[in-house]
Amino acid sequence: MSDVLFKQPLRLRMASAGFLSLWCLIAAFPIVWITVLSFKEPIDSFAQNPLTVIFGPTTLANGKGLSVIDLILGSGVLYGAYQFATKILSPNVRRYSPQGYLAFGWIVGAFLFGAGFLIVFTAILPAITGVLNAITGPLGTPIIGHTLQHYYAVWIDNAFYENFINSLIVTAGVTSISLTVGTLAGYGLARAGTMLAFWILIIALIFRALPHSVLVAGYLPFFINSREILEPLFGASAPTLYGQPWAVIFVLVAINQPFTIWMLRSFFQNIPAELDEAARVDGCTHFQAFRWVIMPVMWPGVITTGLFSFLLAYNDFLVTSLLLDAQNQTMVPAITGYFNRETTTTDQVEAVAAAVSITAPLFLLVMVFQRQIVSGLTAGAVKG
Secondary structure (H helix, E strand, C coil), rough: CCHHCCCCCCCHHHHHHHHHHHHHHHHHHHHHHHHHHHCCHHHHHCCCHHHHHHHCCCHHHHHCCCCCHHHHHHHHHHHHHHHHHHHHHHHHHHHHCCCHHHHHHHHHHHHHHHHHHHHHHHHHHHHHHHHHHHHHHHHHCCCCCCHHHHHHHHHHEEEEEHHEEEEEHHHHHHHHHHCCCCHHHHHHHHHHHHHHHHHHHHHHHHHHHHCHHHHHHHHHHHHCCHHHHHHHHHHHHCCCCCHHHHHHHHHHHHHHHHHHHHHHHHHCCCCCCHHHHHHHHHHCCCHHHHHHHHHHHHHHHHHHHHHHHHHHHHHHCHHHHHHCHHCCCCCHHHHHHHHCCCCCHHHHHHHHEEEECHHHHHHHHHHHHHHHHHHHHHHHHCCC
């Protein structure tokens, strides 16, 4: 009876399926499509016939392609990686991480998973498929054009790995500082019932609502003239802030910190204050209660907030493009430069390959932390 009572009407299910299909068409399809064309020769990538783009006859004619064996084993590796990340990695990280160092365990686990996936997919899998293609006859004959030359040109010839390293430095710095400050501030504001805490939150919200262009306009003159401004304090060794990733980290932290504080405060508010009181009765100080009692309960919320902080820094364009020079540019502004300066079809496909490359870390994060993200987003949804 209850199943019938709570079952969605047919019209609602059809409407939900229709909206989901429309979203996949609008949002997911372009990502899949540019991923496909990034592995083709330019003449195939920009062909008017979609089947030509998918099968890549010119790419295939140049001796670069995938066989049925390649497609089956490649799909199997991707599925296995997804299953490993979602069902095996999470419990093992929790089991083997030292007490109090779960966040460090997650970082190590995500790094090892990413490195292992790259080794399997780029070294071990091609060696296995090469042997199988040679002995399986028609199943080993290439049927779909496929080439990695554009990715090689982007990452090796154009040194895109330097932009990737700069992005890692900026995002790691922003995420670490934002979570450190945000957890302490969010906990304090969640437990404080004073008007001062209320006005701090309101000011933070107003600051977060300001357009980034307004904030960067205030930072830019100081960054450009930082050597002259700081010279009275540091003398001839006065540093310049313009183009320095560490300086941009603090700007992004200042811009994104209000969001982090508000989000973590909402998580802390859903943790009963009785836990703090019980820890205090057992002899813990306020910080010990926070460190050993509250934080273990808060990890899903911290991971969810950390992911959003990572995305805000990773996808930032305005701040990094204006405050970093060409030598220290992160990936998103560098890709914009690709599209602005490239003219030939080969250069355009390389720009697309660079754009596709930056999505890989995002898929990795979502696969590894999907359970924590869901747990964090639903924290406090059911109380009592």
